[in-house]
Amino acid sequence: MATKRDAILNGIGRAAELHAELGLKAKLGTGDRAINVLGALKFFNIATLFRPLEGLLGAYVPTPRSAGVLITTLRDHHVQRFTAAHELGHHVLEHRTVSLDTKVGFVARGEKEGYDYQEQEADAFAAEFLLPKWLLAAHARRQGWTREHLKRADVVYQLSLRIGASFSSTCWALAGADFLSRSEASALADLPPKASKQRALNDVTPESWRPDVWLLSERDRGAQLLGSPEDYLVFDLEEHDAGGYEWDVEPMPSAGLSIRKDERREASGNPSAFGANVRRHVVAQGQRLAVQRLTLEERRPWETATQALNTFEVDLALLGKEPVGLPRRERMLAA
Numbered sequence: 001m002a003t004k005r006d007a008i009l010n011g012i013g014r015a016a017e018l019h020a021e022l023g024l025k026a027k028l029g030t031g032d033r034a035i036n037v038l039g040a041l042k043f044f045n046i047a048t049l050f051r052p053l054e055g056l057l058g059a060y061v062p063t064p065r066s067a068g069v070l071i072t073t074l075r076d077h078h079v080q081r082f083t084a085a086h087e088l089g090h091h092v093l094e095h096r097t098v099s100l101d102t103k104v105g106f107v108a109r110g111e112k113e114g115y116d117y118q119e120q121e122a123d124a125f126a127a128e129f130l131l132p133k134w135l136l137a138a139h140a141r142r143q144g145w146t147r148e149h150l151k152r153a154d155v156v157y158q159l160s161l162r163i164g165a166s167f168s169s170t171c172w173a174l175a176g177a178d179f180l181s182r183s184e185a186s187a188l189a190d191l192p193p194k195a196s197k198q199r200a201l202n203d204v205t206p207e208s209w210r211p212d213v214w215l216l217s218e219r220d221r222g223a224q225l226l227g228s229p230e231d232y233l234v235f236d237l238e239e240h241d242a243g244g245y246e247w248d249v250e251p252m253p254s255a256g257l258s259i260r261k262d263e264r265r266e267a268s269g270n271p272s273a274f275g276a277n278v279r280r281h282v283v284a285q286g287q288r289l290a291v292q293r294l295t296l297e298e299r300r301p302w303e304t305a306t307q308a309l310n311t312f313e314v315d316l317a318l319l320g321k322e323p324v325g326l327p328r329r330e331r332m333l334a335a
């Protein structure tokens, strides 16, 4: 007879196979973005619909040729992504029965009795599909985070944003991947992300603590930011001030970002060939749905025709949760 342990191992194994089938390790190995779970549902021709489900996070309904999936619009995009991965799990694990899911995620793993074998299998699949060890490691490598760094709430919070998962899911995934002990993960998961947001914003006070706060540096060059429309982006970029170079922040407003603070800070370290450096510190907040590439250039203001000394670009996907209807990407393609 199958045990909870078998279910978890099977779910993890199937997620790893799917990473290979979809070539995700090769695509995401640089740690520049999160797993595209809606794309995976699309790959299996699973009809996906978002609805304001009461008392239900999601549902999986097998059909003769594939399946249908429903996901609630009443929760944030991190919960929607985990639910989507759970429903995808039912499909790829060949659970050919209807599943009505009132809870999904790492929390469900704690249930000892009375929790269905298939649900545990789908949860294990979802956690491994969205937060595999290789992806956690890829993001840590890009950011220069060591094991010691990953014990800090502020670092784990920034990792959770980049990986498109909730703070607590990220804590548990780090434990599953042996970056943290279970007691370290449990202590971290209890900490409110608000404190990390507060430290990241420093002396800028937001109107609400709901938006996320991204700390962005050179290491995020080329990354995709899967966030919400009102998220804060805190840029911290080296600027060759003594050489007369400065970052042109003019593209921010047209990308839907309003600048809340813009200053230069002393940088530590040796001056480069272009003169003593400072850090350009810009706090910007999103004001609307933004899906576009933001490109910033560091140049001498009087040399607009020449090539920039440095560029910094990020793909903004500040869309927040999926609204009622088909997945946004599919609607955009249909339009």
Ligand SMILES: [Zn+2]
Pocket: 086, 090, 099, 100, 101, 118, 119, 122
């Ligand atoms: Zn389920």
